[in-house]
Amino acid sequence: MPKIKSHFVCNQCGAISPKWVGKCPECGSWNSFTEEIIDKKEDKNQSTPKNISIKKLSSISGIEVDRFITGIKEFDQVLGGGLVKGSVILIGGEPGIGKSTIMLQISAILTNEKKKVIYFSGEESYSQIKIRADRLGIGNIELDIVSTNSFENIQEILKSNFYDYAIIDSIQTFYSEEISSAAGTVSQIKHITHNLVEIAKSIGTTIFIIGQVTKEGSIAGPKVLEHLVDTVLYFEGDYNRGIRILRSVKNRFGPTNxxxxxxxxDKGLKEISYKELLISSSNFSGRALTSIMEGTRFFLVEVESLVTPTFFNFSKRIANGFDLNRLNMIAAILEKRGGLNISNHDIYLSIAGGLKINEPAADLAISASLISAFKNTPLPESSIFIGEVSLTGEVRQVSNLKNRINEALKLNIKNIFAPGKLDEKDLNFYSINNILDLIKYL
Ligand SMILES: Nc1ncnc2c1ncn2[C@@H]1O[C@H](COP(=O)(O)OP(=O)(O)OP(=O)(O)O)[C@@H](O)[C@H]1O
Ligand SMILES: [Mg+2]
Ligand SMILES: [Zn+2]
Structure with a gap:
């Protein structure tokens, strides 16, 4: 009997190694390698492809992408202006965040517009899907449902009947007979996604692929699929407050982020204005506002922090929605350059609304929040802090200051703390060019 060939695959980035390794040399993940049998039965038509035509770029007529506007403004915006026909969209998110819910709601919109839509579920039964649809008030839509785990079933159906849209919920639960490793492994999800992309491009069906993201990464994450698909959306949010944020991290047809x-x-996802939820009216110490830019949008974000004396030898630092290393850096700058005696304190920092931010423009607000929490004094009312803090303690200008300030003015926030100069009526500009200026003002 021939020896079964196998190799090891990193379930974070898809790197391949002939031997098991503890740490992935490509992406640095620990314990991410799992064994997979190499037994692909594909490669059957390796002959030269027919029907290939080489065209001069100048001779190709550019056709505007065909978009469908769903009417859910927040969703259309994330997609860069609606759904692009024949594209493949990956929607990732943690369990329970609402991936199946939003897809069912989108299905209702599409079927109401007389589009042919099919929903393949590998994790729920027909009646489970029906119960959810009834709860959302869309139990009677013309949606085709298939509960299966076989990718060959999906392929057969999509190739023999034309559908405008297909939903795959979720990629980790389907199994192709052409690959011998288990459902959910890197080889399986890559193989299936690859074939779905081929179907989308050849038939014109728009395909949504739902991908489960687990914190430990024990199951292959959607990360390895990102380069295969056209658009990647991630769902994040604050479970307790019911806020959900959909973010585009890759988009071949629009801006990212x-x-x-x-x-x-209980009636499903509803679009909201962020202002209602991300900004609170009361003024406590440790609370600071900043204006950030995500994709083409500007919006205000609230930073909250708590600073308390450390009881043990090591001070504790926790950051939610913000990079912990950057928080540590800002705290060190406040200590060293600003003379704030913060090192023997525990720091808890969080971004309101479950939002994750990584813009250096938030540095100044983080600094203000920490100073305010440390001194236990609220910041001046209706103030906003915009600027990047450097290791020397200098505060640097950030891009699009005008747009950021405009967002603040819409909410009647008139005290602007930022580096440089700005002469404008209707607002009070406080020039903060060094972290020391900030400490002096507060
Ligand atoms: N009766 C209900 N009332 C309010 N919210 C509910 C109710 N039932 C479910 N939900 C919300 O829906 C969420 C689950 O949504 P959904 O099943 O679409 O998530 P998912 O991302 O597809 O999860 P999974 O990873 O399990 O497939 C729950 O976390 C909860 O917030
Ligand atoms: Mg689901
Ligand atoms: Zn890796």
Whole structure:
């Protein structure tokens, strides 16, 4: 009997190694390698492809992409202006965040517009899907449902009947007979996605692929699929407050990092204005506002922090929605350059609304929040802090200051703390060019 060939695949980035390794040399993940049998039965038509035509770029007529506007403004915005026909969209998110819910709601919109839509579920039965649809008030839509785990079934159906849209919920639960490894492994999900992309491009069906993201990464994450698909959306949010944020991290048909805001209730996801949820009116110490840019949007974000004396030898630092290393850096700058005696304190920092931010423009607001929490004094009312803090303690200008300030003015926030100069009526500009200026003002 021939020896069964196998190799090891990193379930974070898809790197391949002939031997098991503890740490992935490509992406640095620990314990991410799992064994997979190499037994692909594909490669059957390796002959030269027929029907290939080489065209001069100048002779190709550019056709505007064909988009469908769903009417859910926050969703259309994240997609860069609606759904592009024949594209493949990956929607990732943690369990329970609302992936199946939003797809069912989108299905209702599409079927109401007389589109042919099919929903393949590998994890729920027909009646489970029906119960959810009834709860959302869309139990009677003309949606085709297939509960299966076989990718060959999906392929057969999509190739023999034309559908405008197909939903695959979720990629990790389907199994192709052409690959011998288990469902959910890197080889399986890559193989299936690859074939779905081929179907989308050849038939014109728009395909949504739902991908489960687990915190430990024990199951192959959707990360390895990102380069195969056209658009990648991630769902994040604050479970307790019901806020959900949809973000585009890749888009071949629009800007990336677009965000859309939703609220989850028993009737499903509803679009909301972020202002209602991300900004509170009361003024406590440790609370600071900043204006950030995501994709093409500007919006205000609230930073909250708590600073308390350390009881043990090591001070504790926790950051939610913000990079912990950057928080540590800002705290060190406040200590060293600003003379704030913060090192023997525990710091808890969080971004309101479950939002994740990584813009250096938030540095100044983080600094203000920490100073305010440390001194236990609220910041001046209706103030906003915009600027990047450097290791020397200098505060640097950030891009699009005007747009950021405009967002603040819409909410009647008139005290602007930022580096440089700005002469404008209707607002009070406080020039903060060094972290020391900030400490002096507060
Ligand atoms: N009766 C209900 N009332 C309010 N919210 C509900 C109700 N039932 C479910 N939900 C919300 O819907 C969420 C689950 O949504 P959904 O099943 O679409 O998520 P999912 O991302 O597809 O999860 P999974 O990973 O399990 O497939 C729950 O976390 C909860 O917020
Ligand atoms: Mg689901
Ligand atoms: Zn890796």
């Amino acid at each position: 677009e965000v859309g805001f939703f609220e989850m209730s």
